[in-house]
Amino acid sequence: MDALGDPVRRRLVELLADGSRPAGELAAAVSAEFGISQPAASRHLRVLREAGLLTAEADGARRLYAVRPEALDEVQAWVGGVRRFWDQRLDALGTEVARGRRERGGADPATAG
């Protein structure tokens, strides 16, 4: 998840959302969008690879990159873990979404809106 803290890297993952692509294609895309060089893109791919977000498969002279779904699972699981609480809170239907209310007695935008 640390690896996804960079917008270029997030973009690279996005570009791989609909299937694998050769490194060159990815590099061309982010180079154009972010104005960075091809080696820079390569390094981002490397970081993503080492973080387990992507896999690289040799295809002749090219390298096909692809998303590793399990990694996305982990991310989603993490977010889900945090969100779960809020979901059941909302499930309890505004019983008291903002706990500060009780102390301040103020209306909460989350429940009001």
Add this chain to the structure above:
Amino acid sequence: MDALGDPVRRRLVELLADGSRPAGELAAAVSAEFGISQPAASRHLRVLREAGLLTAEADGARRLYAVRPEALDEVQAWVGGVRRFWDQRLDALGTEVARGRRERGGADPATAG
């Protein structure tokens, strides 16, 4: 999402998973776990706040922090957007998980194993 690229900040969000907490409590926790000072923790909270991940509500001399669920929605939506493709791929049950196959004609470890 950039804000979640830091382990301390992720931890802070985790600590807020089960409800809001005062800054001091959060600071104490991450200070202990990561060996950082209170001001450092405060800055992380600030980053998370400015990123829209957290909200801060004054409670007397304290400041109650809480997760902003909408922000988590965005994260999950992003991941979901990337994952969706993979989900339907897996739904098609190994019809051809590794698209590289067709170009190379070689057996893919993912499908073979």
Add this chain to the structure above:
DNA sequence: GGCGTCGTTAACCCTTGCGTTATATAACCC
């Protein structure tokens, strides 16, 4: 085998970001 292409690695610079200590602001309490 020589050449062009694809991609990664190396070496280096500069900015960003995180950490620290010291200090400011604000609320509570007596």
Add this chain to the structure above:
DNA sequence: GGGTTATATAACGCAAGGGTTAACGACGCC
């Protein structure tokens, strides 16, 4: 009001990360 607690900001140093250019390794083609 003075002191204490709670939290944020300021000023600053340092390490890390990301960018660049140059060079290297690997494959494909003729």
